[in-house]
Amino acid sequence: MLGLSVGLTRDEMGMMDDAKNCPSFDETDRLVLRYSEILTRENRVDDALYAALAARFSQDELVDLALTISFSALVNRMHATFQTELDEPTRNAVGDAVTCSLRS
Numbered sequence: 001m002l003g004l005s006v007g008l009t010r011d012e013m014g015m016m017d018d019a020k021n022c023p024s025f026d027e028t029d030r031l032v033l034r035y036s037e038i039l040t041r042e043n044r045v046d047d048a049l050y051a052a053l054a055a056r057f058s059q060d061e062l063v064d065l066a067l068t069i070s071f072s073a074l075v076n077r078m079h080a081t082f083q084t085e086l087d088e089p090t091r092n093a094v095g096d097a098v099t100c101s102l103r104s
Contacts, residue, residue: 004093028056036069 003013015022019033031052039045045053053062078084 031056032065035065036072039066039069040073 003016004010009024012022012024015025016033019025019030022029025033035045035049035053038049053065057065
């Protein structure tokens with residue numbers, strides 16, 4: 001799981017779909033998670049969300065964030081299409097890590 005590799009805890013990963021109730025997430029974390037969900041599900045960012053992002057991130061940081069979210073979505077879609085299994089080193093690293101549920 002990418003989250004573990006960048007320092008998220010298993011509890012944080014399990015609360016990504018309920019970020020407002022995760023005590024270790026700050027407002028920036030919550031904004032990034034909201035942006036990630038909206039970009040992935042709706043593929044559009046309204047003016048209010050963009051303004052909130054632009055108030056916290058530079059243009060270069062926004063480009064990096066958008067690319068990271070987009071590449072993640074691409075990889076997830078490829079894995080979903082081909083129903084790939086985790087390789088052994090990844091399976092060993094993540095073990096029984098919780099996953100973020102998808103809300104519909």
